[in-house]
């Protein structure tokens with residue numbers, strides 16, 4: 226019985242790739258140094274999988290930034306503004322596309338399906354000249370082969386690639402990108418040819434868009450694409466991998482009849498209906514790659530349950546056609562539990578990170594082949610039983626309180642426009658008020674202070690003094706810049722989700738459980754293992770201190786329940802909405818304590834609300850209902866004069882604008898600049914928005930400093946579709962990833978632009 230892994234984390238068990246990338250970008254190390262770190266990581270991962278007994282080991286799942294950008298490089302689809310002159314694409318062009326450079330902004334980045342991973346959106350059109358411009362897939366296959374490991378090279382499938390692209394600037398918005406298939410397939414053919422010549426016997430195409438709602442045209446593109454590739458693929462075993470949800474019934478028909486395809490991979494964790502589809506009929510000549518080990522979470526597999534599932538599948542497809550696999554790439558889980566020295570041993574026994582998951586995959590494959598490791602299986606069964614019965618998982622008071630919520634929809638008593646009036650009387654803000662999203666740069670010194678405090682190398686007094694000093698600096702800076710509504714800068718926070726997880730009951734946290742979010746940036750999602758409650762106030766101390774330093778309004782800064790849920794590793798033993806309501810109640814307590822402490826503006830970030838949206842239309846309404854409800858629970862009890870802000874980043878909101886309105890926040894700040902102001906089109910189309918809104922005026926994900934004119938131009942575009950009195954001026958997102966030499970001039974230009982427009986508006990009256 227064979228085993229397979231869809232993909233593996235790239236960063237390394239101690240984020241070696243992150244540090245190598247950042248050092249290279251800072252000019253502190255050479256391209257060769259970076260290549261060396263990368264090669265070492267790849268080789269250790271391949272060897273680890275080989276040692277675990279994995280038969281189908283993936284290659285080309287490594288990336289210096291993102292696998293979709295790698296594909297863009299492979300087919301030479303570099304936007305003209307990067308001045309690429311042909312030839313093999315090197316670091317310069319590659320990283321300019323990813324991060325921008327001094328003269329050109331980066332390409333758009335967006336969420337990879339419903340994960341916290343971001344990909345670089347390809348910009349295509351009828352005039353793009355495609356060419357084979359990155360041999361990475363072939364090189365990595367050869368590299369593994371030289372180590373004596375015959376891998377399965379992985380490519381982003383051509384149809385998913387196009388369906389994830391957007392029309393380039395100047396190309397008609399509804400240009401049918403799928404018509405570019407004919408132009409990119411010849412390059413895929415070249416790659417396939419080289420892989421065959423190098424000795425590959427399998428190839429994997431990731432086609433995750435097959436789990437979305439596709440129309441007949443889009444489905445037909447899959448049929449055409451693989452028919453077109455069939456002759457090039459002859460002699461290779463071809464695996465089409467789907468993940469993140471089940472495949473809709475129509476798509477299943479298309480998928481199982483693709484020409485030249487010998488194997489199909491399914492997510493059997495998130496794809497609840499896949500099993501029934503397969504039971505309803507699976508082609509007898511194809512391999513089934515059964516994704517039973519969860520690539521999106523950190524729980525140890527319930528091996529007995531998976532084995533039963535696999536045995537049922539074996540009855541359908543036959544013993545020699547079943548391959549045990551992961552539900553998706555392990556990119557979305559933490560790397561190695563071995564490095565978790567601080568986790569309590571009972572909780573640790575419930576967990577499996579990527580390194581442990583490959584062992585699970587192999588144990589299942591062996592058990593199917595009649596070589597069950599009894600000891601491994603019984604230890605696993607004991608851990609499953611301990612997790613089910615552990616008293617630390619349950620808090621009855623919390624369960625009762627959460628159950629009681631469902632009857633009411635928790636709305637504020639007064640409507641938003643009269644609330645805004647009461648708030649304005651108190652706040653007395655100018656038109657186009659300026660603010661920032663919360664975090665200020667996280668300097669090396671700041672990180673050192675937090676690290677030393679955690680390691681008990683400095684005392685609590687020293688720590689508090691250092692953070693207070695930082696808050697003081699950030700407040701002074703904002704006053705100098707003349708920003709209207711201030712923030713304390715979040716210097717005490719490692720991350721907006723992890724920070725709250727560390728203070729709530731029912732959460733555990735890791736030391737090295739990093740997951741790539743974008744580029745070199747990683748997150749360490751907390752683990753929700755039990756019922757959630759808030760033992761004591763979490764932010765009141767810092768927020769009241771910050772408010773005491775200034776007469777300007779200081780925003781209290783919280784992360785909302787949906788975002789805490791979506792950016793944590795969540796329980797798989799109760800529905801997500803139950804957990805979300807529990808978190809909402811904890812945040813509600815915090816909101817009310819902030820209000821009591823005299824904080825009059827409170828921002829509750831829901832950065833991840835959109836990405837939690839189910840991948841299929843039919844499931845959206847249910848999610849939006851409980852997600853928006855959870856947000857309202859947190860702040861329905863505050864006074865009219867308390868201004869509730871929320872913030873969202875990186876998303877396409879146009880399709881859920883009515884749910885955003887239904888959140889009933891007083892002010893929303895929202896990402897806008899990196900996606901070409903797509904956001905504004907919804908207002909252009911006539912949606913009425915009466916609450917305060919601050920579409921970001923510049924991209925904070927790039928080191929580039931926007932000019933005053935550029936920002937003023939952006940604000941003008943907003944004024945064309947939004948009422949003057951509801952518009953706020955702010956960056957796209959928090960500033961924690963930036964450096965002060967970028968932030969100071971950028972914010973200064975932002976304030977200047979706001980002032981310029983205030984003047985123009987006043988003289989126009």
Ligand SMILES: Nc1nc2c(c(=O)[nH]1)N[C@@H](CNc1ccc(C(=O)N[C@@H](CCC(=O)N[C@@H](CCC(=O)N[C@@H](CCC(=O)O)C(=O)O)C(=O)O)C(=O)O)cc1)CN2
Nearest residue numbers: 341672673675676719720721722742745746747748792962
């Ligand atoms: N959870 C989450 N998801 C999100 C976002 C977000 O802010 N949070 N933002 C959006 C974009 N994604 C982002 C993801 C990560 C980062 C980010 O800045 N991550 C930091 C790590 C953040 C962190 O928790 N840092 C800790 C740990 C610091 C650390 O690495 N310490 C090292 C030593 C490092 C040193 O020598 O300074 C150690 O302890 O070993 C801290 O600052 O306290 C990074 O990769 O650099 C930014 C945006 C979408 N998704």
Ligand SMILES: [Zn+2]
Nearest residue numbers: 832874958959
């Ligand atoms: Zn944001």
